[in-house]
């Protein structure tokens with residue numbers, strides 16, 4: 001809560017308008033409305049949307065938040081239609097096309113077109129460190145799987161980028177962070193490097 005307050009102060013936003021979700025590696029998308037804001041300081045009880053992994057809104061001052069530690073945060077901004085989205089994308093959500101489904105929901109609710117979108121894939125697991133088992137690897141196209149010695153690594157950032165492009169987002173409008181949370185775990189929380197004993201990074205987006 002202390003860290004959240006520091007962030008809210010730094011960006012000049014009211015912590016009451018930060019909206020979190022209980023993430024379950026699903027493909028669920030939730031549309032945040034005025035009714036979800038300002039319910040009080042007890043976020044875990046009142047500002048936590050249950051069991052979804054993406055939030056969208058066009059309500060000014062709503063700050064959409066997800067937590068990550070190796071999974072990838074995907075930020076979506078529609079400058080023309082004035083809407084934003086944030087996605088928690090691990091391998092499970094990516095298999096379930098959560099990025100595409102979130103953008104489709106932004107189209108349904110806000111009239112957003114994929115060609116106008118700006119997208120950022122933030123800090124998270126890099127192909128350098130993201131070892132996966134065979135059962136996970138076989139669910140992805142071979143283009144995203146790299147043999148490292150005796151193990152297989154997944155390039156999840158590339159899989160998400162291609163999902164954005166196949167949804168219609170221009171590649172020139174996509175920024176992918178090259179920073180890997182696992183080999184930079186002194187600077188970022190990493191579930192793998194810290195073996196679940198660390199915290200989570202906050203990824204947030206909103207219309208001011």
Ligand SMILES: [Zn+2]
Nearest residue numbers: 128129180183
């Ligand atoms: Zn790495």
